[in-house]
Amino acid sequence: MGKVVLMQGNEACVEGALVAGMRLFAGYPITPSTEIAEISAVRLPQEGGKFIQMEDEIASMACAIGGSVAGVKSMTATSGPGFSLKQENLGYAALAEIPLVVVDVQRMGPSTGMPTSPSQGDMMMARWGTHGDHPVIALCPSSVKETYDLIIRAFNLSERYRTPVLFMMDEIIGHLREGMELPELEEVEVIDRKTVKYPEPKRLPYHIKKGKLVPEMAPFGMGQRYNMTGLIHDESGFPTNSNEEAEKLIDRLMHKVSDNYADIVKCEQVGMDDADVAIFCYGGTMRAASSAMDEARKAGIKCGIFRPITIWPFPEKELLEAAKHVKRIIVAEHNYGQMVLEVERVVKDACRIDFLGRYNGTVITPDDLLAKIREEK
Amino acid sequence: MGKVVLMQGNEACVEGALVAGMRLFAGYPITPSTEIAEISAVRLPQEGGKFIQMEDEIASMACAIGGSVAGVKSMTATSGPGFSLKQENLGYAALAEIPLVVVDVQRMGPSTGMPTSPSQGDMMMARWGTHGDHPVIALCPSSVKETYDLIIRAFNLSERYRTPVLFMMDEIIGHLREGMELPELEEVEVIDRKTVKYPEPKRLPYHIKKGKLVPEMAPFGMGQRYNMTGLIHDESGFPTNSNEEAEKLIDRLMHKVSDNYADIVKCEQVGMDDADVAIFCYGGTMRAASSAMDEARKAGIKCGIFRPITIWPFPEKELLEAAKHVKRIIVAEHNYGQMVLEVERVVKDACRIDFLGRYNGTVITPDDLLAKIREEK
Amino acid sequence: MSRQEIRLAGSGGQGIILATVILAEAAIQAGMNTAQSQAYGPEARGGSCKAETLISDQTIGFTKVQNPTFLMALTQKSLDQYGPEVSENCLVLIDSGLSAPQDMKAKRIVALPILDTARTVVGKIQTANIVAVGCINDLLGITDAKTLEKAVLMHVPSGTEQLNIKALEEGFKLAEGHEEK
Amino acid sequence: MSRQEIRLAGSGGQGIILATVILAEAAIQAGMNTAQSQAYGPEARGGSCKAETLISDQTIGFTKVQNPTFLMALTQKSLDQYGPEVSENCLVLIDSGLSAPQDMKAKRIVALPILDTARTVVGKIQTANIVAVGCINDLLGITDAKTLEKAVLMHVPSGTEQLNIKALEEGFKLAEGHEEK
Amino acid sequence: MTVDTGDVSVKTKNMSNLIYKYMRPEHLPQIWCPGCGNGIIMRDIAQAIENLGLSRNSTVIVSGIGCSARAAGYMDFNTIHTTHGRAIAFATGIKLANPSLEVIVVTGDGDISAIGGNHLIHAARRNIGLTVVVMNNNIYGMTGGQYSPTTPTGAFGTTAPYGNLDRSFDIAGLAYGAGASYAARGSAYHVQQTTTLIQEGIKHRGFSIIDVASICPTYYGRKNKKGSAVDMLKWQRDNSVTVDQAAKMSQEELKGKLVIGLLHQVNYPEFTYAYDQLIRRLFEEREENE
Amino acid sequence: MTVDTGDVSVKTKNMSNLIYKYMRPEHLPQIWCPGCGNGIIMRDIAQAIENLGLSRNSTVIVSGIGCSARAAGYMDFNTIHTTHGRAIAFATGIKLANPSLEVIVVTGDGDISAIGGNHLIHAARRNIGLTVVVMNNNIYGMTGGQYSPTTPTGAFGTTAPYGNLDRSFDIAGLAYGAGASYAARGSAYHVQQTTTLIQEGIKHRGFSIIDVASICPTYYGRKNKKGSAVDMLKWQRDNSVTVDQAAKMSQEELKGKLVIGLLHQVNYPEFTYAYDQLIRRLFEEREENE
Amino acid sequence: MKKVLMINQSWCKGCGICAAFCPKGALEIVDDKVQRKEGTECILCGQCELRCPDYAIYIDENEGDTDQWAKSY
Amino acid sequence: MKKVLMINQSWCKGCGICAAFCPKGALEIVDDKVQRKEGTECILCGQCELRCPDYAIYIDENEGDTDQWAKSY
Numbered sequence A, B: 001m002g003k004v005v006l007m008q009g010n011e012a013c014v015e016g017a018l019v020a021g022m023r024l025f026a027g028y029p030i031t032p033s034t035e036i037a038e039i040s041a042v043r044l045p046q047e048g049g050k051f052i053q054m055e056d057e058i059a060s061m062a063c064a065i066g067g068s069v070a071g072v073k074s075m076t077a078t079s080g081p082g083f084s085l086k087q088e089n090l091g092y093a094a095l096a097e098i099p100l101v102v103v104d105v106q107r108m109g110p111s112t113g114m115p116t117s118p119s120q121g122d123m124m125m126a127r128w129g130t131h132g133d134h135p136v137i138a139l140c141p142s143s144v145k146e147t148y149d150l151i152i153r154a155f156n157l158s159e160r161y162r163t164p165v166l167f168m169m170d171e172i173i174g175h176l177r178e179g180m181e182l183p184e185l186e187e188v189e190v191i192d193r194k195t196v197k198y199p200e201p202k203r204l205p206y207h208i209k210k211g212k213l214v215p216e217m218a219p220f221g222m223g224q225r226y227n228m229t230g231l232i233h234d235e236s237g238f239p240t241n242s243n244e245e246a247e248k249l250i251d252r253l254m255h256k257v258s259d260n261y262a263d264i265v266k267c268e269q270v271g272m273d274d275a276d277v278a279i280f281c282y283g284g285t286m287r288a289a290s291s292a293m294d295e296a297r298k299a300g301i302k303c304g305i306f307r308p309i310t311i312w313p314f315p316e317k318e319l320l321e322a323a324k325h326v327k328r329i330i331v332a333e334h335n336y337g338q339m340v341l342e343v344e345r346v347v348k349d350a351c352r353i354d355f356l357g358r359y360n361g362t363v364i365t366p367d368d369l370l371a372k373i374r375e376e377k
Numbered sequence C, D: 001m002s003r004q005e006i007r008l009a010g011s012g013g014q015g016i017i018l019a020t021v022i023l024a025e026a027a028i029q030a031g032m033n034t035a036q037s038q039a040y041g042p043e044a045r046g047g048s049c050k051a052e053t054l055i056s057d058q059t060i061g062f063t064k065v066q067n068p069t070f071l072m073a074l075t076q077k078s079l080d081q082y083g084p085e086v087s088e089n090c091l092v093l094i095d096s097g098l099s100a101p102q103d104m105k106a107k108r109i110v111a112l113p114i115l116d117t118a119r120t121v122v123g124k125i126q127t128a129n130i131v132a133v134g135c136i137n138d139l140l141g142i143t144d145a146k147t148l149e150k151a152v153l154m155h156v157p158s159g160t161e162q163l164n165i166k167a168l169e170e171g172f173k174l175a176e177g178h179e180e181k
Numbered sequence E, F: 001m002t003v004d005t006g007d008v009s010v011k012t013k014n015m016s017n018l019i020y021k022y023m024r025p026e027h028l029p030q031i032w033c034p035g036c037g038n039g040i041i042m043r044d045i046a047q048a049i050e051n052l053g054l055s056r057n058s059t060v061i062v063s064g065i066g067c068s069a070r071a072a073g074y075m076d077f078n079t080i081h082t083t084h085g086r087a088i089a090f091a092t093g094i095k096l097a098n099p100s101l102e103v104i105v106v107t108g109d110g111d112i113s114a115i116g117g118n119h120l121i122h123a124a125r126r127n128i129g130l131t132v133v134v135m136n137n138n139i140y141g142m143t144g145g146q147y148s149p150t151t152p153t154g155a156f157g158t159t160a161p162y163g164n165l166d167r168s169f170d171i172a173g174l175a176y177g178a179g180a181s182y183a184a185r186g187s188a189y190h191v192q193q194t195t196t197l198i199q200e201g202i203k204h205r206g207f208s209i210i211d212v213a214s215i216c217p218t219y220y221g222r223k224n225k226k227g228s229a230v231d232m233l234k235w236q237r238d239n240s241v242t243v244d245q246a247a248k249m250s251q252e253e254l255k256g257k258l259v260i261g262l263l264h265q266v267n268y269p270e271f272t273y274a275y276d277q278l279i280r281r282l283f284e285e286r287e288e289n290e
Numbered sequence G, H: 001m002k003k004v005l006m007i008n009q010s011w012c013k014g015c016g017i018c019a020a021f022c023p024k025g026a027l028e029i030v031d032d033k034v035q036r037k038e039g040t041e042c043i044l045c046g047q048c049e050l051r052c053p054d055y056a057i058y059i060d061e062n063e064g065d066t067d068q069w070a071k072s073y
């Protein structure tokens, strides 16, 4: 058994990222994500990596993309207002297929809002924050240990699918300290970047070799000269005005994620075997849900929990299946109602859907959930 | 009858805005919205107003907000990448309740994409582009004449509800020139800002007088000194850490829009009385739809059109009602599938939903729609 | 007037867009409906460029030209590109210097020395688009000369009115005695 | 050990958060589960401040203290604020300088001269949080002295180890002969 | 007048006339830490306004986000606390919409020179009539002590645990390079000089910036062993030289010194003035044509 | 060697060795307008690289968005065409991740000094080893002729129909004010001097910027009646003075002149070098402790 | 009217700046609050007022009817 | 090897820069393309190459076997 250590969520995010191979972090401080920058500043140079504090979040995002283009696993972290600013370049990374991890430790908005209060108000922004259509992978941890493990998975997914991965934390987990067992490093699966090993003349940088998911990447400087752009491009990496190529590109980007739903989408279902009522929740809200479920079961209510770990793509298959076996789903989230819209869309009329939203800076408690569970309309 | 003039969509946007009372435009050029800036630069000083080209879109948005705070009706315009950059301050304007109009002439993304190609890829960003929860009003014109009329309505709504209004154009309409009848200016309804007329000691700037929808605004300089902030604030305009106040504020912001659904939400329904199949579309796509409908009807197919003019809040009541009377809805949009998700959510199992998306830079044609109408699965 | 789907093509600097705008304006002035648009793109910078106007006495739904009833091309490149796309019945106007590509289906082709007239008769190659407008109006009968003149004056830069009226008149003249190939 | 819900309150600079972190660490070292968190806010800048640790041998679901089993307050302001919130059975530790507010329901109150001990016995007021940690461990029996010492050493800045160990020992001593009010 | 040797009096308003007149006492004392230099500088601004006799109603205070940016909330004017880094861009809109307003931007080093750097240089270039007062504490105070663009090379911050590798901005110099027509530097210690510099900056027709060395004992002081607030002010007292003195000193001698005073002033047409002239011109031309 | 009087020869590659070696001929000719100055400047960059003997594989060209930014696509290096204004921020990541790369940013006046102004000043401040070549045409070319931060006061653009009210940036001066350790100005006309300035900029260890006056006959030229591309180049030829000459001229005499040459060079430790030193130090300290 | 030194202890945060820069050493900080130091002379120079970051000490005309320390503020 | 002036007309956009700055007036633009002007002398100075924005004119060694204008490029 690995050593158990006391760690904060934000710290676990950095330590996990280091294990996953992060060697460049570009950021700009903002509560409640700041510790991620601060710990990176301490830890990265110790591991031969680099931390840089950029002039703002736009630059941080751009810098992290640059690092990745040069072959180094890169990360950036922020909170709501900064996440808004990163969106334009997030679209760039999605289109140019640049692996990197973007952490958003959500805080209460809109605008400056309540900077130190917990929230899950950026869930839809994670999906729709930038212009145009592009694929999104986003993950949500609900404990310190899961933060550690899941950030490694975030890096792995970003490398496997050559796409930015969003790591949607909340203040509840980011600022929580709890014990976690450190894994044996040998046992951690780390996906290294699939790179071109030697320069190939006339190689098409966005051509996918047979049996591969995505084009292999050639880090700048390794000898394979090519072009990257945020314009619609063909396999050569050069801009094209061809409508066929445009469609092909967007289709390919979308499908590399949607076709691999089973690999990417994970959710946790607790007590769902016999549940009558399910709590749908994610991130830090899970902690109240699990206490509430225990209480409810003690009171004889068959309560279960459906928790997306991958929040984008939305786990619609699993949710629809689950919805068919319960009478009610209570969607609990720390916002005015975001993922509940997806639940409504997916579940349709399969079961009743209730919503418990919290948007006043406090945390949903087990009692809040119990009251909702007991509520009969 | 007013004079009929040849006008471009982007030009109609400026001319309408001038009629609505716009006297400040802050922008940054970007295809295909640039003409809006260019025409504003010519026209505003002629009307005693001011055009300023800021250093970027963030500054443009901030500058327009500043103008509005000082009592001048203000507008900014951009396209996808710039719209991404405006999001943070859009959240500010929503929270601080600052009326202004933000135009997005959409172009194909993601990222730089195909800058000159039509798209409707920012529809979800309009709703979810910034962090946290806030209300959104967004309108979509589908002709040059409607652009003119609707931008006036955009200003009116922004004043009535003290909130930024998003004007979601597309390249199809923005760059289209057609004839339009100029209204008699006396007949145009222009809502002037409800402002505090004389300074009241101890006035609470965010207090709503009985019978009013929103707090009356006091333009800076008129003698009513108060504070504005992007932090959660109480009626005094000062930051608060009270969770009750936070909830009250967010609730009020959301409800001022949702409670006035009937006033804000407009849609056009054509041929829906007897339709078996409805085309759901908005903006420039309407033009193909209306031709397709004519053709379909000629061929004996009972086709109708459901077109949201207000796209946010989403016209869910009307749509659900309409869905109950048709067999199929074909959602046609120039993106990979955005509003179709809302249609799915709202319509649930009321009728079959088909999707016709276009994301290759070309325009959906009447033939494309006819083929879809004829398609039987 | 029955529905006309007019497409003009040429190179970036030839004022093709302005020509369609003037035709659209003429249609408006003549009480008809119109929808004018253009292909934007890097082509605008030097390459070939296309612009379109729909004219109809009916309400215009779809705003793009789908099946041109009229095509004009002022450069060989644009003719080669857009010529083969049009159907048999499309009337095609080309500058006399150009030769119709093999795979062009259109049967009705008119060749007129538009560029030459602008250069030598009007004295300024930049007026070719206005010469063309004169020709087109004549060929399609969109409106009368006076209305078209008004439309031209509404859209050319001040100071160039004289020159452009001359160009328009030369266009009228050119088209008068034309002959379909 | 049954579930403990520990809340510490004081003013911004008193090291309240560190104290809860050390208690959480002690719990981990003793093989228990823990969840530590704090209230962030403008209060951190000078005002009163609260931090919490849950300790349990069971898995911890909800991570926030709901019904404190233990409260410590080091300033009157924080005692006035948080004191009335706790229930009858909560054990309350206060600095000897403070007086319990009227509306406090808690019955078990221990007053110890924590600040004074830090200032005069240890010689540095900043060590009050570590003195407190010593007291708390003694009152709640979280773990043995050795483990707690280890936890302290894991979290204090290097160079201050000696001083803090002394503070901890003084804390132990203080709590030894304590008396509930 | 006989000098009183220190009687103390109770008066209901509990504050000086200056504070009573220009602050919002119901929000005082500020959330700032004990000894934070921002309060001193905020008072300087009020004193400058008092000296100039500006009307509170036609004066606007715009701030971004940061400890320093909280100043807006305390000052009894038209105040707006905007988003991080964007104060100048908001202020530009306000000034443009109503040039008769006196628009003062109160900001921090991070707000104005990190995320907000672009707006600073462009407002300076345009020479728009804003007065920018920077409460420059060489650190991000609000977020807990990360290094800022004015943190000296080698100094420490939570994100510079091994010493800052970046070189630092001279904010006044940067603004001058970008075209600011008035640039000055003050300090928390030099109350009267700083007040005068702010006062002249407000009077100046065009873009003016007064970069004021503040003190943040909580983060910058602690991280860099600069001692208490008192020690930090004493450092300012003992290490400042005036612009005139500096002119006679070598680069070597100037190392580690704070140069205080008016660094640069020149006259160009102010932006909104030029704009109004343009509008007038267009109106006149139209009248002529009609 | 006998001078040939002008035979012309056919050769399959159809281009000079320089172009063949450093460009991507399959993408030539560029989309730039006839007479656009960008092609000349792009060749200067290639020539500078040739003179220095840099390896194409370890050279990176980063650009933003604009006509000028299209340069990246034509040059046969590791090239990346990023988002508008952000080239320097992307380049910072590339350089930091792999300091052995020679990173050259090719950008326009709008890209670097309007939306990208903040990244410019911060990269200059950090003294990170990038070489920035600005194709400065005093206008936004790509979007059709709007005024830019380098459009002179009074000049016209589609968004300055009544003449530009803004003052303009001197980009090299701005970068210098922000801390650039190498700043120079070239022009499209002065091919050899500009090549040398770029070459020295690349050699310079630290942040260097070469602001090159380009020509945009299509928009800037047309809007401002500057004539043809040839006329615009002739203007550059006839109105340029060297830095040395300029030093002897009065402000009055310098009006309307283009000052060409090395404006400023000084040595500071380069950022990524300093970072690598830090990492080494930490590793050494750790070894000592083990 | 007589000038007096005023103290608003409720606003005082005890930073000690006033005391440090008082030319007469007339102030001291006790329990994190400023107070007049016994046996010293205040010359009403106003230095303390200028530098107090919290506006807790200032010179005013004596309009009140008391000459006590303003502890109760 | 003999140096020669090379022209790649397919890349030439006819801007006229080469012709304007040729010290010998040895170039002219015909139908928007550059060509050698008859009766003039080219001294292979390379000025045209340096300033051609489109790399359509340059000096090269004569490796080919023809000495015709490169019109067919």
Ligand SMILES: Cc1ncc(C[n+]2csc(CCOP(=O)(O)OP(=O)(O)O)c2C)c(N)n1
Residues within 6 Å of the ligand: A028, A029, A030, A031, A057, A081, A082, A085, A112, E065, E066, E067, E068, E069, E083, E084, E107, E108, E109, E110, E111, E112, E135, E137, E139, E140, E141, E142, E143, E148
């Ligand atoms: C877009 C955005 N990024 C980051 C933050 C977090 N943030 C708030 S204040 C601040 C730094 C403030 O530094 P400075 O301007 O120097 O003010 P100080 O607190 O030092 O007075 C930061 C990074 C934010 N609120 N918004």
Ligand SMILES: Cc1ncc(C[n+]2csc(CCOP(=O)(O)OP(=O)(O)O)c2C)c(N)n1
Residues within 6 Å of the ligand: B028, B029, B030, B031, B057, B081, B082, B085, B112, F065, F066, F067, F068, F069, F083, F084, F107, F108, F109, F110, F111, F112, F135, F137, F139, F140, F141, F142, F143, F148
């Ligand atoms: C965020 C964003 N805003 C605006 C644009 C539109 N845009 C593209 S290029 C450009 C200006 C380019 O000017 P400059 O950098 O001077 O380049 P030039 O075309 O003159 O070479 C603008 C405004 C964009 N692509 N992205």
Ligand code: SF4
Residues within 6 Å of the ligand: D045, E031, E032, E033, E035, E036, E037, E038, E067, E068, E137, E141, E142, E215, E216, E217, E218, E219, E220
């Ligand atoms: S953290 Fe620093 S700047 Fe912020 S209030 Fe405290 S002392 Fe002032």
Ligand code: SF4
Residues within 6 Å of the ligand: C045, F031, F032, F033, F035, F036, F037, F038, F067, F068, F137, F141, F142, F215, F216, F217, F218, F219, F220
């Ligand atoms: S528009 Fe100007 S800058 Fe752009 S390619 Fe044409 S000449 Fe060059």
Ligand code: SF4
Residues within 6 Å of the ligand: E035, G011, G012, G013, G014, G015, G016, G017, G018, G019, G029, G033, G034, G051, G052, G053, G054, G055, G056, G057
């Ligand atoms: S300076 Fe002000 S806050 Fe500080 S001790 Fe003196 S009176 Fe109190």
Ligand code: SF4
Residues within 6 Å of the ligand: E006, G005, G018, G021, G022, G023, G024, G025, G026, G027, G041, G042, G043, G044, G045, G046, G047, G048, G049
């Ligand atoms: S007024 Fe002068 S002498 Fe009196 S306490 Fe204040 S600083 Fe000291």
Ligand code: SF4
Residues within 6 Å of the ligand: H005, H018, H021, H022, H023, H024, H025, H026, H027, H041, H042, H043, H044, H045, H046, H047, H048, H049
């Ligand atoms: S090489 Fe010199 S002489 Fe010959 S054509 Fe070119 S510029 Fe003229």
Ligand code: SF4
Residues within 6 Å of the ligand: F035, H011, H012, H013, H014, H015, H016, H017, H018, H019, H029, H033, H034, H051, H052, H053, H054, H055, H056, H057
């Ligand atoms: S400079 Fe080049 S592009 Fe221009 S005319 Fe000469 S050869 Fe042709």
Ligand SMILES: [Mg+2]
Residues within 6 Å of the ligand: E066, E108, E109, E110, E135, E136, E137, E138, E139, E140, E141, E148
């Ligand atoms: Mg600061």
Ligand SMILES: [Mg+2]
Residues within 6 Å of the ligand: F066, F108, F109, F110, F135, F136, F137, F138, F139, F140, F141, F148
């Ligand atoms: Mg430019």
